[in-house]
Amino acid sequence: MNNILGANSISRLAVAVSGGADSIALLYLIAEWAKARKVDITIFTVNHNLRPESKLEINYVEKLAGRFKFKFVPLSWNSGDKITAIQERARKARYDLMSENCKKLGISLLLTAHHFDDMLETYLIRKSKKSSLLAHFPNITYFWNNVWIVRPLFNIEKKELIEYLYKNNITWFEDQSNQADKYERNRIRKKLATLAKAEKANLLANYNLSSEKAKLLNQSLIQSLAEVVSIYEYGFAKINIVKFNGLGDEIKIHIINYVLTVISGKTLIPRYRNVINIISLLSSKRFVTSTLNHCKLIVKNEEIIIYKEKVFVENSCDGKQAYQYIQPGPLTKHDYRFQPPYYVYYWDNRFEIVLNKPGYIISNLKMEEYITLIPQLNLENLAKDSDNNHKSILFTLPVIKNLEKVVAIPHISYYDGGVLSGAIKVIFKPNFISRFTHFF
CATH class of the missing domain: 3.40.50.620 (HUPs)
Incomplete structure (x- = not known):
């Protein structure tokens, strides 16, 4: 332990x-x-x-x-x-x-x-x-x-x-x-x-050898992820194509699977043949905008930009009143202190939202709401980070509503009348099982 x-x-x-x-x-x-x-x-x-x-x-x-x-x-x-x-x-x-x-x-x-x-x-x-x-x-x-x-x-x-x-x-x-x-x-x-003693010994030798090879591969994968992939708090990712093409095929497969799983919020990885096709198109510089695993993949400035398609955003929201302090520390670095009672919502299998006020609805932005709010929205940072894919990504982010209107879009610091300013915390926290980066 x-x-x-x-x-x-x-x-x-x-x-x-x-x-x-x-x-x-x-x-x-x-x-x-x-x-x-x-x-x-x-x-x-x-x-x-x-x-x-x-x-x-x-x-x-x-x-x-x-x-x-x-x-x-x-x-x-x-x-x-x-x-x-x-x-x-x-x-x-x-x-x-x-x-x-x-x-x-x-x-x-x-x-x-x-x-x-x-x-x-x-x-x-x-x-x-x-x-x-x-x-x-x-x-x-x-x-x-x-x-x-x-x-x-x-x-x-x-x-x-x-x-x-x-x-x-x-x-x-x-x-x-x-x-x-x-x-x-x-x-x-x-x-x-x-198994006879000799057979068991041979099996253990193969197991240990395979484990050592896999351990080295895993270390290479972790390093490659750090060097090749950038994941943003807005729930999208970028893959550096030049560095990606220099990796081995098995590492490439796991990186694509990892990113698509994280960004989509799905627990199932894409089909092998579809991933191989993406890798082939990238290496031959024939990749065009495509969709896979509920994600949009766009090539721009020697990078693949990957974000969830808005049509697949699920507005079901699992909300619970929290009744204990969550102490921040090495194991809970993404948690935060709020004086109870506060409310923790998990939205679209991707975002955790902490509110210290009850009675709000969490959803994504609708076009008619966006049109009304355009003059009040500052999308400069999102546009810069996403290479001007900000509008598409904005519609995949959680927004806080009451029965009448949008009252907060935390990712772009929009708070109607300042009502929820300082009362809400949102973090990109994909609800998935990681076999890629969490190893001993």
Whole structure:
């Protein structure tokens, strides 16, 4: 934990605990670690409502949380009538629930119990699907829904965790669904258990070699992103074409995927063939204005300007009253202090808006509103930064309205009558899962 956190200082964190051996071991281990550091712990347990014994497991975890004087938050998900891709859907739902509750409670860090065996299984699954080399890098730390996910057991084998539990006379539950052959991970787990010693040694050697190569590639990707990509607070990006064309193809693919995911606010990356086509057109200097992944791509002054198309802006807005201070610090550098009560809105999967006054509507600008407001709008900075694509980008930004009119466009410092001046904070904070820049 200390190596992963580095210089980051935390006062609270959450732990995902299912009742199985891995997460129960993590719970006990993190309790020892947190006690000396006076870290406040919250335990999340998710009932997927797929197994009748889940209630017993949740009750057991709740008792353990009480014993350690940890906060306990039970969560529930129902799959409905749909049974296809149940494991994948359950996993997404689990992380969505936990991350949303982390944000409600002002928690920036969530621990999960993935261990070395899990990493090895994931490596084999991705290798069988011919995933890119970067996908072979152990995903020890990343972000989900802007919550930092950390796997502190990443280099510990399952057998070591079991030995720890036996040695300390700690009880856990076995999930019988882990034996079902209908799940790919279970089949791989069983196959690994039957490998001869020499086969296992060869597999570990390949895994370590692949991980090292992926680590180097990841470092190159991070450096390339810093040198080639600029992302602006207005929610658009620029890619330097000359520098981009000098990169390797795999790095180019990940950069395009990264930028389009961030700017669109979508969690799905574009189709491989479409990305390859963009790369080919850029290298041959035949690129023309195009659209991809809900984004507009324009070439100007040796740069690609990428912004979200206004037709795809979603005006659904997830708003919550915040009831805790969010202390700024290394882990929460994009958060800010407001005297409660204040209201946090998440708009279009891209922008976080903090208001200390309730009762406003968050939307994007309509043409008739723009025509009325033109004389009062100062678009000089936006025009300069976007190479005069300011009008198109303006229509993709959040604006604050009451029932009658637009009262604020924070990005261009427009405040009608000064009513909300100083009462609002907006930050470009894409709600996506980053496999590109958040690695240990």
